[in-house]
Amino acid sequence: MSSGKVKAGALWGKNKDDLTKQLAELKSELGQLRIQKVASSGTKLNKIHDLRKSIARVLTVINAKQRAQLRLFYKNKKYAPLDLRPKQTRAIRRRLSPDEKSRVLEKAKKRSVHFPQRKFAIKVRSSPDATNDMDFYVVNVHGYVCANSQLQA
Numbered sequence: 001m002s003s004g005k006v007k008a009g010a011l012w013g014k015n016k017d018d019l020t021k022q023l024a025e026l027k028s029e030l031g032q033l034r035i036q037k038v039a040s041s042g043t044k045l046n047k048i049h050d051l052r053k054s055i056a057r058v059l060t061v062i063n064a065k066q067r068a069q070l071r072l073f074y075k076n077k078k079y080a081p082l083d084l085r086p087k088q089t090r091a092i093r094r095r096l097s098p099d100e101k102s103r104v105l106e107k108a109k110k111r112s113v114h115f116p117q118r119k120f121a122i123k124v125r126s127s128p129d130a131t132n133d134m135d136f137y138v139v140n141v142h143g144y145v146c147a148n149s150q151l152q153a
Helices: 016-039 045-073 090-094 098-102 106-114
Strands: 119-125 133-140 145-152
Touching: 016 045
Parallel strands: none
Antiparallel strands: 119 133, 133 145
């Protein structure tokens, strides 16, 4: 019979065969302890608790290793199982992909090439007396200021 709790750190180094063997041993030991508990007094309750937790640790390591292998297998595939895809929120999952977002219709492409956004520079004096300090504001067609720069004349 095994002694004490199983440490998860020690399990990560083992291969799948060793883990399944250890799992079988722990389960059989748990079965024996349950039989003893029914037959005699309940002094083995703590041991049963530790065994159940140890079984859970072994199963966790087995499942985590299996999922890691599946992630590697599906890494460059077009489709992956739903549980291996990123969870995110429902809204994020339904968003357009970056490729879909960047697509532009042929007509819109031609329009943007032939009629680009125009920018105009507007000269503004800071005060009526100041003749040498001039600000230039770059304004687009709709009248929004894009940038400004100050020139010393």
